[in-house]
Every structure is written in structure tokens, then in C-alpha cells.
Amino acid sequence: MAEPAKQDNTGAVTPKTEDGAAAGPKIGVFICHCGSNIAGVVDCGKVRQAAEKLPGVTVAKENKYTCSDLGQEEIIKAIRENGIERVVVASCSPRLHEPTFRKCIERAGLNAYLLHMVNIREQCSWVHSQEKEKATDKATDLVKMGVSKASMLQPLAAREVPVEPVSLVIGAGVAGIQAALDLANMGFKVNVVETQPSIGGKMAQLDKTFPTGDCAICILAPKMVELARHPNITLLSYSDVEEVKGHIGSYEVKVRRKSRFVHEDKCVGCGLCAEACPVKVDNEFDLGFGQRKAIYVPFPQAVPLKYTIDKENCLHFKSGKCLLCAKACSNQAIDHKMQDEVITLKVGTIIVATGYETYVPMRKGVYKYWEFDNVITGLELERLLNASGPTGGHLVRPSDGQVPKRIAFIQCVGSRNKKINKNYCSRVCCMYAIKDSQIINEHEPKTEVAVYYNDIRAFGKGFEELYHRVREEYGVEFIRGRPAKLTEDPNTKAITIRAEETLLNKITEREFDLVVLSTGLIPSPGSEKIGKVLNLAVSPDGFFSEAHPKLRPVDTAIDGIFLAGCCQGPKDIPDSVAQAKAAASSAAAPMYAKKVWIEPLTAVVDQELCVGCGLCVELCPYGSPELVPGEKGGMKARAIEALCHGCGTCAASCPQKAISPMQFTDTQIFSEIEAALHEPTKKQNGKKKAEAEVS
Amino acid sequence: MEAGAQKTDHEAVYEPRIVAFCCNWCSYAGADLAGTTRLQYPPNVRVIRVMCSGRVDPAFVLKAFALGADGVIVAGCHPADCHYINGNEKTAIRGDFLETFLDEAGIEPQRFKVEWIAGSEGRKFADTIKKMVSDLEKLGPISQEAAQDE
Numbered sequence: 001m002a003e004p005a006k007q008d009n010t011g012a013v014t015p016k017t018e019d020g021a022a023a024g025p026k027i028g029v030f031i032c033h034c035g036s037n038i039a040g041v042v043d044c045g046k047v048r049q050a051a052e053k054l055p056g057v058t059v060a061k062e063n064k065y066t067c068s069d070l071g072q073e074e075i076i077k078a079i080r081e082n083g084i085e086r087v088v089v090a091s092c093s094p095r096l097h098e099p100t101f102r103k104c105i106e107r108a109g110l111n112a113y114l115l116h117m118v119n120i121r122e123q124c125s126w127v128h129s130q131e132k133e134k135a136t137d138k139a140t141d142l143v144k145m146g147v148s149k150a151s152m153l154q155p156l157a158a159r160e161v162p163v164e165p166v167s168l169v170i171g172a173g174v175a176g177i178q179a180a181l182d183l184a185n186m187g188f189k190v191n192v193v194e195t196q197p198s199i200g201g202k203m204a205q206l207d208k209t210f211p212t213g214d215c216a217i218c219i220l221a222p223k224m225v226e227l228a229r230h231p232n233i234t235l236l237s238y239s240d241v242e243e244v245k246g247h248i249g250s251y252e253v254k255v256r257r258k259s260r261f262v263h264e265d266k267c268v269g270c271g272l273c274a275e276a277c278p279v280k281v282d283n284e285f286d287l288g289f290g291q292r293k294a295i296y297v298p299f300p301q302a303v304p305l306k307y308t309i310d311k312e313n314c315l316h317f318k319s320g321k322c323l324l325c326a327k328a329c330s331n332q333a334i335d336h337k338m339q340d341e342v343i344t345l346k347v348g349t350i351i352v353a354t355g356y357e358t359y360v361p362m363r364k365g366v367y368k369y370w371e372f373d374n375v376i377t378g379l380e381l382e383r384l385l386n387a388s389g390p391t392g393g394h395l396v397r398p399s400d401g402q403v404p405k406r407i408a409f410i411q412c413v414g415s416r417n418k419k420i421n422k423n424y425c426s427r428v429c430c431m432y433a434i435k436d437s438q439i440i441n442e443h444e445p446k447t448e449v450a451v452y453y454n455d456i457r458a459f460g461k462g463f464e465e466l467y468h469r470v471r472e473e474y475g476v477e478f479i480r481g482r483p484a485k486l487t488e489d490p491n492t493k494a495i496t497i498r499a500e501e502t503l504l505n506k507i508t509e510r511e512f513d514l515v516v517l518s519t520g521l522i523p524s525p526g527s528e529k530i531g532k533v534l535n536l537a538v539s540p541d542g543f544f545s546e547a548h549p550k551l552r553p554v555d556t557a558i559d560g561i562f563l564a565g566c567c568q569g570p571k572d573i574p575d576s577v578a579q580a581k582a583a584a585s586s587a588a589a590p591m592y593a594k595k596v597w598i599e600p601l602t603a604v605v606d607q608e609l610c611v612g613c614g615l616c617v618e619l620c621p622y623g624s625p626e627l628v629p630g631e632k633g634g635m636k637a638r639a640i641e642a643l644c645h646g647c648g649t650c651a652a653s654c655p656q657k658a659i660s661p662m663q664f665t666d667t668q669i670f671s672e673i674e675a676a677l678h679e680p681t682k683k684q685n686g687k688k689k690a691e692a693e694v695s
Numbered sequence: 696m697e698a699g700a701q702k703t704d705h706e707a708v709y710e711p712r713i714v715a716f717c718c719n720w721c722s723y724a725g726a727d728l729a730g731t732t733r734l735q736y737p738p739n740v741r742v743i744r745v746m747c748s749g750r751v752d753p754a755f756v757l758k759a760f761a762l763g764a765d766g767v768i769v770a771g772c773h774p775a776d777c778h779y780i781n782g783n784e785k786t787a788i789r790g791d792f793l794e795t796f797l798d799e800a801g802i803e804p805q806r807f808k809v810e811w812i813a814g815s816e817g818r819k820f821a822d823t824i825k826k827m828v829s830d831l832e833k834l835g836p837i838s839q840e841a842a843q844d845e
Contacts, residue, residue, distance in 0.1 A: 093723075093727045093730070095719070095723070095724060095727055119727070119742070122726070122728075122730025123726050123729075123730055123742055124730075124738070126731070126733055127729055127730050127733070127735055127738075127821070128736075128738040129733065130735065134738040135738055137738070138738045138741070142741065145741065145743070532775065532776070535720075535776070535777075535778050537720070537721075537724065537813075537814040538814070538815050539815050540815045540816075540817075545814065545815070557720065601746065619785065621779055621780035621781050621782070622779075622780075645779055646746055647746055647747035647749055647750060647778075647782045648746055648749065648750030649749030649750060649779070649782045649785050651750065651752070652749060652750050652751060652753075652785070653752075653785070661746070661750060664745055664746060664750055666752065666754075669743060669745070669752075669755055670755070670758060672743045673714060673743065673755060673758050673759050673762060674762060676712075676714055676741040676743070676759075676764075677712060677714070677741075677759065677762040677763050677764055678762070
């Protein structure tokens with residue numbers, strides 16, 4: 001087999017000594033107890049004793065919490081007093097605290113990249129909690145691997161890159177709008193990309209908001225208008241982000257401006273075209289309850305108030321005739337030949353605010369959403385209650401247009417249900433059902449409302465108070481139990497709910513005129529697309545995952561990309577707005593500083609070893625290595641630092657082993673493999689010999 | 696030397712040794728998630744973190760076998776989910792090559808696995824390790840002859 005290069009291409013070679021003499025750099029090992037998280041399983045004393053015997057280790061210490069001030073001070077002290085040159089911290093995942101400890105050793109004057117973290121918590125104590133002895137052995141091995149790699153680490157210089165003071169906000173629901181406005185008000189240029197013809201998102205569809213009863217569109221519309229008029233904001237509605245390249249500071253973004261077949265600059269939103277249009281189709285904004293024309297604005301307060309032709313339904317696209325809209329338009333804004341346009345933006349930071357979708361009840365489900373007219377979803381109810389909705393805010397039931405006198409809500413539809421892989425609580429359904437039961441009673445006093453629930457989660461400010469109020473003031477009945485069966489009276493279209501009322505411990509059958517399914521929140525289809533474009537990590541629930549659940553709630557694992565609103569998980573409007581403001585402030589930080597330091601984990605080509613075969617040039621997904629004439633003749637590969645992302649796929653294929661991805665060089669990885677498999681017993685000698693023969 | 700003699704003296708039971716190369720963005724994160732959600736799996740695995748599964752030189756895998764690993768896993772992001780656009784496509788190609796190569800060298804196919812494990816798949820990481828440990832326990836220690844042959 002191929003023997004690893006004996007020499008690290010970065011220069012210095014650290015001789016490894018069998019007897020433990022400190023011929024290489026002095027290594028300090030810091031083993032964290034993490035309270036009892038690690039020490040409760042791993043015998044840290046034993047790990048430390050083993051570490052002390054490893055080659056190069058001059059200091060080995062245990063700390064209760066290495067990340068605490070005291071723990072960090074101890075590292076700094078060891079560097080200053082014992083001349084420690086490489087630091088190994090055995091604690092949690094490097095994905096959590098690597099930046100912390102890099103800063104720590106830097107404070108002591110050591111290069112930040114002379115640190116190696118050994119993961120003995122997430123990948124040891126927490127996963128082997130019942131096997132303490134083996135967990136200790138594993139931790140010992142992992143530390144040995146870490147020390148071995150640490151002895152090979154070389155100082156690296158972080159790269160300073162300029163930050164374009166321009167941001168991109170993807171998605172313009174309430175979260176995206178707020179984030180964009182905050183950044184724009186701070187003085188940054190912001191590009192807002194929204195896939196729909198209008199901004200506003202789901203909030204624009206809602207009637208009133210809990211717990212205060214503010215009208216959703218009344219508080220949202222002014223923000224929508226402000227966004228469209230803001231001198232620092234470029235609104236790209238009816239557009240999709242197709243491709244994103246680059247890194248924090250300079251992302252290059254390709255945006256497809258879908259053709260509206262209406263020139264935005266000429267359309268004044270008068271609506272004459274829609275009056276003339278002979279085609280009527282269901283309006284998605286009203287969830288099929290209302291209708292719109294084939295040329296339309298989704299709702300009266302749409303921003304921008306520009307019409308859009310729905311190509312699928314437009315007669316002209318179907319038959320080549322009609323053009324009544326174009327004739328009606330006095331501004332010649334309509335152009336059926338208009339094409340999509342792809343533009344490129346350069347931005348320093350990106351905020352993802354792609355929102356949510358509501359759960360669609362199952363076709364063959366118990367709740368018969370697809371079979372019974374009078375079973376609707378919570379969002380459909382919002383449209384029926386909304387003054388600018390299809391019924392003008394008059395609550396009627398779909399089957400016959402009559403006012404329902406008895407209404408049931410069924411909670412947790414598409415939430416907290418393992419069978420459909422939606423284990424999570426959607427966090428808003430309890431409160432919107434409670435809020436809607438209040439609004440229903442305001443519209444039609446004395447409507448009987450019953451809510452079938454599992455648990456009522458009224459956790460926010462003013463929520464519990466509203467919960468009590470609807471019970472006391474409007475007599476809303478809360479029935480604990482999940483309905484088992486819904487049947488429809490073929491004549492009256494009334495729905496009978498059969499359920500076990502667990503508080504009464506009996507099975508009841510009750511009849512209602514209208515049943516509302518409180519459907520939960522699921523990731524939007526747009527999120528899935530954007531997630532792929534940006535390479536964002538996704539949580540088990542399908543929403544984007546934040547960099548850290550507690551401490552970095554709006555950051556992603558990718559520098560310069562932030563999350564706001566429901567794309568990160570279900571939340572209500574105040575939480576979405578708060579998160580949007582946090583994302584805006586996080587995105588502002590590097591843009592204010594105008595520069596960031598990015599990790600120097602790039603590939604370096606050894607010009608001596610390179611034979612200029614060009615394989616790396618072919619393999620690199622970023623076009624980083626290029627072939628240039630070498631100093632001593634011939635073509636040689638050279639990595640372009642600014643383009644290199646440090647994946648290391650070039651190095652894995654280099655036949656000459658001429659490429660070293662920093663911190664993941666061949667020598668470093670081979671040393672980890674050796675340490676992982678090197679048994680502490682003398683039997684190893686025989687094996688070593690065998691290995692020597694191979695090489 | 697005799698493979699049987701490689702068994703640790705202090706334990707009668709055979710403890711397979713597994714080296715897993717995990718990419719930073721998906722499978723290492725998945726392994727971390729297994730930890731944060733306290734999913735238990737056998738402690739036989741030693742994870743080596745790389746930025747991308749595409750970093751894994753086939754020589755790393757061969758070296759691990761040559762040094763006595765009973766099993767090797769290369770874990771990366773799911774196809775089309777690679778943090779580095781398409782590094783995992785190269786992993787897949789190298790994986791196919793390694794499978795053929797190891798087969799010819801007389802190393803059982805259960806000993807080498809390329810797995811796609813997302814950052815959200817803590818369960819899959821734990822299950823992957825469990826499965827390989829149980830496969831290796833059935834298989835017994837690697838034939839040193841075959842491993843050295845490479």
C-alpha cells in the first residue's frame with residue numbers, strides 16, 4: 001500500500017519518539033470533567049495518567065469546566081509557565097468550543113491553530129454511559145490520537161477578507177421584512193428576494209393575532225410599504241435564489257426574476273386588466289375559497305402592487321388568443337413575450353427567512369378533511385374570518401353558506417404525532433384556536449365552541465390570560481381527548497365527533513356544524529430548495545438547524561448566513577420578529593467591521609512534489625488549483641487561496657501526495673490512524689514490523 | 696503474526712476495532728447529535744474528523760486495515776447534500792474502488808462501509824456503528840495476512 005509521505009509538506013517534521021522523550025513540541029493536555037457530563041462516565045484521572053505518558057506531553061491536567069474562566073486561565077498559565085507549544089483539550093465537540101479555545105490559546109500568545117480538540121463528551125461519555133470502563137479506554141485512545149495529531153500541527157495565519165456591506169434577505173414574510181428593515185435602517189443596502197408576487201408571507205393571510213387581537217395585515221402592511229419604499233432596499237419579488245457561491249464577506253448570488261408578463265415599472269396596479277380578464281380560478285391566497293383572475297394581485301394590500309399573469313391559466317398562453325388584459329391596460333405594461341431574467345448580486349451576508357407551510361391533513365385520515373365540506377383547517381378559518389377574505393369576514397360554513405352555530409377545533413393535527421413523523425409541537429395552534437374562538441364569538445355571539453386538545457400550551461406573555469378569558473367570557477369548552485371518528489350527516493352536513501373525553505373518562509358523540517383542524521407548521525418547500533442552494537443543515541424535524549441551540553440561535557454552521565423566523569422552527573409572530581432582529585444584528589456585525597477573519601484551512605501544494613498532472617484542477621469544485629509554470633520549468637499546480645474551501649478532495653486524489661489541506665494533512669491523519677490502532681501492549685512490536693515490511 | 700493472538704489478553708470477548716472517518720458538516724455532526732440525544736452505541740469506534748468525506752484518501756482506509764482495524768467506515772453527507780458541492784461523489788467512487796480492491800485482497804465486504812449520515816441523523820450514526828460491531832463480532836478478527844497483503 002501507499003506509504004504516507006514521511007514529511008509534512010508544510011515544512012517542519014516532528015520526530016516521534018517511542019520512549020516518550022520530548023523531542024517534538026511540548027504538549028499540554030487538558031481533560032474536562034464537564035461537571036459530571038464526562039467525569040460521571042469517564043475516569044478522567046486514568047485518562048490524565050495515560051496522557052502524561054504520551055510522547056511530548058509535558059503537562060496534563062483535569063478541570064471541572066475547561067471552558068470556564070478558571071479552566072481557560074489554567075491553559076494560559078501552562079502555556080506561559082511551562083512553555084506549552086501545542087494544546088489538546090479533551091472535552092466536548094470541536095463544533096461547539098473550538099473557537100473558544102482557539103481564542104484562549106491566542107490570549108497566551110500561541111497561534112490559534114496549535115489547538116486540537118478531542119471529543120470525549122458527545123462521542124464518548126454521552127453515548128457509552130453504561131460502559132464506564134470501555135468509555136474510559138476509548139477516551140484514553142481518543143486523547144492519544146489527539147496528542148499525536150497535535151504534535152504535527154503547524155501555526156497558520158487566519159485570512160482577513162473584506163465584507164461587502166450589502167445583505168441578502170431570502171423570504172419576505174414578517175421575519176424577512178423585519179430583518180431587512182433593521183439592516184436598511186442601520187445604513188446597509190439590502191436585497192430582498194421573495195418567491196411570491198407579493199411580500200407579506202403567511203402573516204398577510206391571518207385575520208387577527210393572539211393574544212392582543214391586533215389585525216395582522218393592519219400591523220404588517222405599513223412594514224410592507226416601508227420595505228418597498230426604503231431607499232436602502234431593493235425588492236426582488238416573484239424571484240428565486242438559484243445559486244450562491246463564495247464565502248462570508250463576498251457571496252455571489254444568482255437570482256431568477258420570474259417573468260410576470262407585466263412590466264413592474266409601467267404597472268400602476270389599477271386593476272383594469274383583471275377586470276377585463278375572462279378567466280376565473282381559485283385564489284391560492286384564500287386557499288381555494290375565493291377566486292381570482294388569470295392576471296392578478298394575490299390580495300388587495302399586495303406589495304408591490306403589480307399584476308402578474310398566471311401562465312398556466314392565461315388564455316393567451318393556452319390558445320394564442322385573447323389579450324384582453326393588454327387591450328385594457330392604458331400603460332402598455334403587459335407583455336406576454338416577457339422572459340425570465342437572471343441577475344447576479346454581490347453580498348456580504350445572507351439572512352434566510354423562508355418561513356413555513358401548514359400541514360396538509362392526510363387524504364385517508366380520520367378527520368375526513370378531503371371528504372367532508374365542513375371540515376376545514378385553521379388557516380382556512382383565518383381567511384373566512386378575514387375582512388378582506390372571500391366572504392368579507394362573514395363566517396359561513398363551506399357546505400351551504402350558513403352561519404355555523406356549533407364549532408369544534410381539533411388540536412395537534414400534524415403535530416406531536418409520531419405516526420406521521422411530526423413529533424414536535426407547532427407552538428402556535430393552541431393559541432390560534434383560542435384566539436379564533438374569541439373572534440368567532442365576537443362575530444357571532446353565542447356560538448358554541450369546543451376545543452378538543454391534548455395539552456393546552458399557553459406559554460407566552462398574555463397567553464394564559466386569554467385562555468382563561470375565552471373560557472369565562474365566551475364559555476368556550478375545552479375537551480381533553482383526541483377524536484377517534486368523524487361522521488357526516490348526509491342531509492344537514494353536520495359533523496359528529498366521537499371522542500374519548502379523558503377527563504370525564506367516557507366516550508362521547510357530539511354534533512357540530514363546522515370542524516376546524518388546528519394544523520401544525522411544517523418546513524416550506526422553498527426552504528428545502530434554499531437549503532440545498534446554501535448547504536444548510538437541517539434538524540430532525542426538517543427545519544433549518546441553528547449553529548447552537550442556546551448560544552447561537554440565529555447563526556448557521558456557515559459563517560455569514562443567518563436564520564430568522566419559522567424556517568428554523570415553528571414560532572409565533574413576536575418570536576419571529578425577535579429572531580429577525582437578532583439575525584439583522586448578527587449580520588450587521590461583520591458588515592460594520594468591514595472585514596472578517598476566515599479560517600486558513602486551505603490546501604497548499606508542494607511545488608517540489610507536484611508533477612503538474614492537473615488531476616486536482618479537474619476535481620476541485622471551486623476551481624481553486626490552477627496550473628502555472630513552475631520556477632524550475634514544467635507546469636505546477638497552485639491553489640488559489642481565496643477560492644479554496646479546504647475540503648481536501650484534491651489531496652485525496654493527488655498521485656504525488658503533493659497537496660496538504662491545512663490541519664488535515666496526510667501526515668496528521670496517518671498519525672491519528674496509527675494512534676487509534678496502536679495498542680498499549682508490547683504485542684504491538686510484531687505488528688510494527690509487519691507494517692515496516694509493507695512499506 | 697496470528698490474528699487470534701491479537702485479541703486483547705485481559706478480555707475473553709472479541710472487541711472489534713473500528714475507525715470511522717467522518718466529515719465535519721454532516722456525519723460528524725450526526726455523531727455529535729447521537730451524543731446530545733444520548734443514543735447509546737458500542738464504544739468500539741474511533742472517529743477521525745475530516746472536513747469532507749472527499750478528503751479520505753483510499754490510502755487512509757488501507758492503512759487502517761494494515762494496522763489492525765477490523766472495520767472502517769467512511770461517512771459523509773447524503774448525495775447532493777455535500778457541504779463542498781460534490782466531495783461525496785468522489786467518496787462514492789473511491790468507495791466502489793476500495794470495495795473491489797478489498798474484496799480481491801480477501802477482506803470481507805462487511806468490514807468496509809461508505810455511509811451517508813446527515814447532521815440530523817444521530818440515530819443513523821448510532822445504528823451504523825451498532826450494525827458494524829455486530830457484523831464484525833460474527834466475522835471475528837480481520838485476517839492479518841489479508842490486511843498486510845494490501
